[in-house]
Amino acid sequence: MNSLLLLALTSLCVADPYERSYSDVEHHRTIYISENGPRLSVEMEQTKVISHRGGNATLPCKFHREFSSGTANSPKTRIKWTKLTTDYLKEIDVIVAMGNHKKSYGSYHGRVFLQEASDRDASLVITDVTLDDYGKYKCEIIEGLEDDTGVVTLDLQGIVFPYFPRMGRYNLNFQEAQQTCQNQDAVIASFDQLYDAWRGGLDWCNAGWLSDGSVQYPITKPREPCGGKDTVPGVRNYGLRDKEKGRYDVFCFTSNYKGRFYYLIHPTKLTYDEAVQACLKDGSQIAKVGQMFAAWKLMGYDRCDGGWLADGSVRYPISRPRRRCSPDEATVRFVGFPDKKHKLYGVYCFRTYN
Known part of the structure; x- marks a missing residue:
């Protein structure tokens, strides 16, 4: 077992003379240093995996541990896969496994499993990929007090298209935009998907919602009505808008069918x-x-x-x-x-x- 060195560091903090004085207050910080480095580490062989709707995808994740004796995989190793949301403040559970006990969640139930090609393989296999599966996934390995994580992106082959309804341009709030894309066999596009579409030549002079709640539009041929003819090509960004009151078009994304x-x-x-x-x-x-x-x-x-x-x-x-x-x-x-x-x-x- 690795030994830990406990260092107690004491520093004296003196406040600005024009502010309230804390010169008599000592602040203590405790730092734990692992003598031989981390015992548990996660390795992601790829940072991006590309699939398509209806296909399969394997998100790589392997972990390594240092042992003082023995090499067998511990039955107490906990493997957890989650999907990261656009604001990274919320994670969606995909699958959790410990030994022979495994549980998948929500829309992933029955469609995901661990590859387990070796006792250190925690790779995630997603079958019958959907449009909603697109995004970033986190592989977390936990054993006792030790843990490590890795992140991989699942990208989809497909196309971004701008959309506005019969009632005309700039009539959709965010929730209506989401539903509108679903009604057209699509999902609301992410910024990365719109950016890739712009690089592929998409030029559209009307601002539309994206999945992160921002409003943007891609311009390949700068002109006066679209930010000015002397501006550089790019994805114009209105920033985050009020999801209830804001009214714009929407950019949708769809894939194979x-x-x-x-x-x-x-x-x-x-x-x-x-x-x-x-x-x-x-x-x-x-x-x-x-x-x-x-x-x-x-x-x-x-x-x-x-x-x-x-x-x-x-x-x-x-x-x-x-x-x-x-x-x-x-x-x-x-x-x-x-x-x-x-x-x-x-x-x-x-x-x-x-």
Whole structure:
């Protein structure tokens, strides 16, 4: 067993002469120094793991201990995985294990387990990854009075897209923004996801909510209405805003899906209600905005026909820019929110795979 040296350090603190005097008060600090260094240490082989929705992910975590005798793993070693929230003040329990006793929590129940490739392997395996699994995870190893931690990020392949509802721009508070993304088969994007999208060329001149409660927007082509033409490209930041009273757009994030996204071949153009029924008759649901963006970005879906989506908007995805479709860029074209009862368009459907 390592020996500890106990040092009592005494210092005399003298206050500023213009302030209240504490010259007669002694402050004692006790410092514990481990003679041979820490006995328990955690090693993270990677700081980031990339997966996608519906896939699996292994978050690495190994620990090492120094023994005076024996090498067997202690049955009293406690392994705890938690997910860190955006403000780092709250942690979400994922799984706790001690010996043969293991317990997973919340949405992770039944989807997570420890890899245990060796008696010092505490790596976390997440199956059927969801959009909400994105983020930072902490591996904590505890044995007696000793403990150590490591942090790893689970990143997801996917796409960030800006969104505003039928009622127009700057109409969503934070809670409404979260729900709006969920309604479009997505989640509210993080700053890191928006930053990566900006580096990939995303340019949007309307401010939107992010998952940390901040409001920001990405500019690749500086211009007067978007912070000024003489400014540098970047992610413009409004800072943290009032989640109840603030009204903005939102940036959503989505990833791979298990299903088929397609344009329904139909003999006539359709009103919105007719479009919904046409997809149902074909064994599907009318597609959501997030599903169109995922099909366009991750699968290269290309169709030069405007079609209804579930939110009542009309859009079409272009992967191969060409005249009359999208001559200058590959993008998801937004037609608008037409009159549902009188305007006629095609429809995009989505069929889920079990």
